[in-house]
Amino acid sequence: MRGILGAAGYVPYWRLDRGTISAVFGSGGGRGSRTVASYDEDTTSMGVEAARLALRSAGGTQPDALWFSTVVPAYLDKTNATTIHAALRLDSDAPALDWGGAIRSGVGALLTALRASGSTLVVTADQRDGLPTSAEEAAGGDAAAAVLVGSDANGAVIAELVGSASATEEFIDRWRAPGERRSKVWEERFGETKYVPLGEQAWNAALKAAELSPEQITKVIVTGPHARAVRSLTNRLGVGTEALADDLSGTVGYSGAAHAALLLASVLEQAKPGDVIALISLADGADVLVFRATEALASYSPARPVVAQFDSGGELPYGKFLAWRGKVTLEPPRRPEPGRISASITGRSEDWKYGFVGSRDRSSQAMHLPPARVSRVGDAVDEMDPAPMSDVEGTIATFTVDRIAYSPSPPIVFAIVDFDGGGRFPVELTDVNADEVKMGDRVEMTFRRLFTADGIHNYFWKARPIRGS
Amino acid sequence: MGSHGIKDRVAVVGMGCTRFGEHWDKGTDDLLLWSTDEAFKAAGVTKDDIDAYWVGTAMSGNSGMVVSRPLQLHDKPVTRVENFCATGSEALRGAAYAVASGAYDIAMAVGVEKVKDSGYQGLVGASHAPADGTQRTLTAAAMFAMCAPAYGKKYGVDDDQMREVLARISWKNHQNGALNPRAQFRKEVSMETICNAPLMAGGLRVFDCSGVADGSAAAVVVRAEDAHKYTDKPLYIKALSFVAGNGSGNADPDYDYTSFPEIHAAAADAYSQAGVTDPRHEIAMAEVHDCFTPAELLIMEDLGFAERGTAWKEVLEGTFDLKGELPVNPDGGLKSFGHPVGASGLRMAFEAWLQMRGDAQPAERQITTDRNLALTHNLGGYPGEMVSFVGLFGPELG
Numbered sequence: 001m002r003g004i005l006g007a008a009g010y011v012p013y014w015r016l017d018r019g020t021i022s023a024v025f026g027s028g029g030g031r032g033s034r035t036v037a038s039y040d041e042d043t044t045s046m047g048v049e050a051a052r053l054a055l056r057s058a059g060g061t062q063p064d065a066l067w068f069s070t071v072v073p074a075y076l077d078k079t080n081a082t083t084i085h086a087a088l089r090l091d092s093d094a095p096a097l098d099w100g101g102a103i104r105s106g107v108g109a110l111l112t113a114l115r116a117s118g119s120t121l122v123v124t125a126d127q128r129d130g131l132p133t134s135a136e137e138a139a140g141g142d143a144a145a146a147v148l149v150g151s152d153a154n155g156a157v158i159a160e161l162v163g164s165a166s167a168t169e170e171f172i173d174r175w176r177a178p179g180e181r182r183s184k185v186w187e188e189r190f191g192e193t194k195y196v197p198l199g200e201q202a203w204n205a206a207l208k209a210a211e212l213s214p215e216q217i218t219k220v221i222v223t224g225p226h227a228r229a230v231r232s233l234t235n236r237l238g239v240g241t242e243a244l245a246d247d248l249s250g251t252v253g254y255s256g257a258a259h260a261a262l263l264l265a266s267v268l269e270q271a272k273p274g275d276v277i278a279l280i281s282l283a284d285g286a287d288v289l290v291f292r293a294t295e296a297l298a299s300y301s302p303a304r305p306v307v308a309q310f311d312s313g314g315e316l317p318y319g320k321f322l323a324w325r326g327k328v329t330l331e332p333p334r335r336p337e338p339g340r341i342s343a344s345i346t347g348r349s350e351d352w353k354y355g356f357v358g359s360r361d362r363s364s365q366a367m368h369l370p371p372a373r374v375s376r377v378g379d380a381v382d383e384m385d386p387a388p389m390s391d392v393e394g395t396i397a398t399f400t401v402d403r404i405a406y407s408p409s410p411p412i413v414f415a416i417v418d419f420d421g422g423g424r425f426p427v428e429l430t431d432v433n434a435d436e437v438k439m440g441d442r443v444e445m446t447f448r449r450l451f452t453a454d455g456i457h458n459y460f461w462k463a464r465p466i467r468g469s
Numbered sequence: 470m471g472s473h474g475i476k477d478r479v480a481v482v483g484m485g486c487t488r489f490g491e492h493w494d495k496g497t498d499d500l501l502l503w504s505t506d507e508a509f510k511a512a513g514v515t516k517d518d519i520d521a522y523w524v525g526t527a528m529s530g531n532s533g534m535v536v537s538r539p540l541q542l543h544d545k546p547v548t549r550v551e552n553f554c555a556t557g558s559e560a561l562r563g564a565a566y567a568v569a570s571g572a573y574d575i576a577m578a579v580g581v582e583k584v585k586d587s588g589y590q591g592l593v594g595a596s597h598a599p600a601d602g603t604q605r606t607l608t609a610a611a612m613f614a615m616c617a618p619a620y621g622k623k624y625g626v627d628d629d630q631m632r633e634v635l636a637r638i639s640w641k642n643h644q645n646g647a648l649n650p651r652a653q654f655r656k657e658v659s660m661e662t663i664c665n666a667p668l669m670a671g672g673l674r675v676f677d678c679s680g681v682a683d684g685s686a687a688a689v690v691v692r693a694e695d696a697h698k699y700t701d702k703p704l705y706i707k708a709l710s711f712v713a714g715n716g717s718g719n720a721d722p723d724y725d726y727t728s729f730p731e732i733h734a735a736a737a738d739a740y741s742q743a744g745v746t747d748p749r750h751e752i753a754m755a756e757v758h759d760c761f762t763p764a765e766l767l768i769m770e771d772l773g774f775a776e777r778g779t780a781w782k783e784v785l786e787g788t789f790d791l792k793g794e795l796p797v798n799p800d801g802g803l804k805s806f807g808h809p810v811g812a813s814g815l816r817m818a819f820e821a822w823l824q825m826r827g828d829a830q831p832a833e834r835q836i837t838t839d840r841n842l843a844l845t846h847n848l849g850g851y852p853g854e855m856v857s858f859v860g861l862f863g864p865e866l867g
Contacts, residue, residue, distance in 0.1 A: 336593050345601040346601045349601045352601075353601050376717040399615070412606075
């Protein structure tokens with residue numbers, strides 16, 4: 001049996017109320033809210049967060065391979081999946097590969113992993129942008145999702161792939177030149193005439209392969225960048241409205257390359273053993289994946305359900321959104337910007353920087369963050385064990401708000417965090433408003449992009465309040 | 470093994486100090502020429518009479534040539550030292566120990582910093598060493614800001630009281646600086662202005678932070694037995710201590726940000742070297758590292774000037790005022806005299822030199838006391854990870 005061992009979505013903390021867009025410009029926006037990646041997040045860092053949750057949900061299975069798909073890669077030439085690989089501390093013999101460029105690559109990576117062998121962690125992430133007041137800006141959302149794919153030999157399969165099919169055709173509906181943050185679209189009626197037949201073709205083929213009829217489908221997910229085509233196809237599937245999954249357009253927005261896996265993770269979190277779940281993605285063709293939830297789903301415990309994440313978000317003013325997306329430039333603090341990080345030093349500190357691994361002295365049990373060779377208690381030399389701390393929660397011992405230090409989004413909120421089971425580290429807080437932090441607050445670690453200099457992204461860990469888990 | 474000190478073996482016989490401030494029309498070389506010339510004249514010597522030089526600068530130049538080139542020294546040894554904001558005191562240690570060892574008859578310690586050429590407010594760019602990007606990027610103000618609520622919580626000082634205590638420290642140092650012709654800020658500042666100034670970091674406002682200034686200070690040191698060849702009123706070194714912390718405060722959950730263990734340890738060593746057993750009642754005056762007002766509060770306890778948890782009351786009672794029982798920062802301190810990093814330690818010694826010789830001008834600045842020990846305290850770094858210097862000086866042997 002081959003299928004899904006675990007899945008998780010990651011929804012950033014910040015929410016943009018679409019109504020605030022027209023309040024500024026007199027047009028644009030809409031109802032509901034969309035998610036916004038923090039100024040210190042990108043597709044790679046959000047991918048790390050989704051991957052951590054998926055692996056935790058899957059109960060500790062380590063993947064044989066890591067595939068990462070996004071439309072907005074943090075790097076070209078350089079692989080982004082290796083950063084996620086390092087943050088997850090995967091074995092060095094597990095390949096880390098990027099699936100680049102198109103929205104379809106997200107679902108394509110998932111489908112390919114399901115048809116391959118071994119266990120593969122498929123990570124998808126996207127940040128959706130458009131010009132101010134555009135439909136793209138309002139309807140888009142930022143998110144990541146990760147699916148651990150494998151067979152019985154790799155762990156408990158919670159949803160078996162029982163059928164799949166694809167349909168492909170070259171046509172111009174949506175496009176973006178490399179380097180642009182904005183997509184352009186053709187007149188939408190044309191795309192609809194292409195997408196709907198392709199969707200029907202793949203849908204029928206997948207049902208045939210699964211030996212199922214439409215009324216046997218418990219939940220169907222239809223997603224894609226062409227909203228009108230998605231609606232038209234949905235009406236032609238022959239399933240009841242009760243079988244249609246929430247597309248999260250009112251809370252998250254359409255999250256591009258991540259959206260298919262995000263919806264799949266969300267549906268799995270609410271499914272029962274025996275449910276049949278169909279995922280239909282319309283992106284430069286159609287891909288249909290049909291799963292049957294197994295008995296193992298009954299004992300499956302999602303680390304942090306998608307619904308819990310968007311229930312605990314914080315409102316972001318539209319002006320901040322524009323600033324974070326680089327659409328307006330705010331006056332920076334009058335302090336020097338940081339210089340680029342050193343590749344060789346970063347190479348020596350990979351476990352610390354990317355994995356948040358400290359060291360623990362064997363005799364005194366004293367924790368060292370960052371790791372040290374000589375113990376601060378008892379002075380033992382090279383008697384340390386690695387201490388992975390990224391999943392350890394902590395408490396704010398004291399904190400401060402720095403209004404003068406350089407930050408891409410001042411002020412810096414900074415806390416002395418005492419970790420459960422020992423260890424202290426002074427660390428920047430994120431996903432907070434400065435006036436809501438208190439001594440004694442509980443925090444967890446999150447992987448972030450601190451700054452970029454000379455085109456090199458400086459990834460490291462911050463702490464954030466534990467909310468709605 | 471032991472820290473024996475050099476009590477009464479070395480004397481300061483001449484000092485100089487520039488005015489501290491924004492010297493837009495002077496460079497590092499001009500500042501060095503100013504302070505060293507004053508010191509040479511005070512000791513009645515020339516640059517050629519000095520056998521060896523120590524120069525402290527944290528960020529204004531590298532190597533001994535920081536001094537040898539502008540002064541045009543000929544075939545002299547010059548050692549450049551750096552130890553965070555305690556750099557100036559480190560230069561004095563080097564020069565004094567060299568004389569005490571017998572290696573040289575006469576040495577100069579000079580500290581200098583030209584910080585106002587960066588184009589930024591505050592201190593920037595002490596280190597440009599390559600890094601992995603995981604180090605803190607916080608300002609010193611934010612780090613020291615964490616001490617105030619921690620102290621308040623531990624000793625039951627509420628936020629309003631703490632605000633008054635910190636403001637009182639700033640008020641006092643501005644009062645003192647207002648009298649001092651060499652200070653950066655020569656203006657009294659009201660408690661109300663201090664309490665309503667713009668926020669910088671945590672609860673710290675503009676007037677809780679030291680002045681960022683250019684400046685230089687210098688000292689000529691000789692063996693104690695030679696001191697009277699140069700001056701009728703030498704200032705003898707009673708103790709020089711230094712502790713470089715292991716940085717464990719920020720890794721140790723037991724550290725609570727209400728004291729600076731490095732300062733406590735440095736003080737204990739200095740008191741031991743000088744034979745001081747009751748600092749509160751033996752020390753005539755102290756220059757301490759008031760980079761931020763909470764630092765001065767905690768330092769009072771780490772130096773043993775007040776029992777733990779009581780310094781805040783003594784601050785409010787005026788114990789450390791210019792006319793108080795134990796004047797602290799009579800020259801205005803970093804707060805109003807200004808803080809050119811490499812010069813500050815020697816600026817502190819300069820105030821001890823003036824006060825203990827009875828030379829503080831104008832006369833209303835001169836402390837009156839029957840005690841004969843001056844203390845200088847100079848730190849570098851942050852709560853949890855700092856270096857600390859404590860020096861003791863007196864006008865009499867024994």
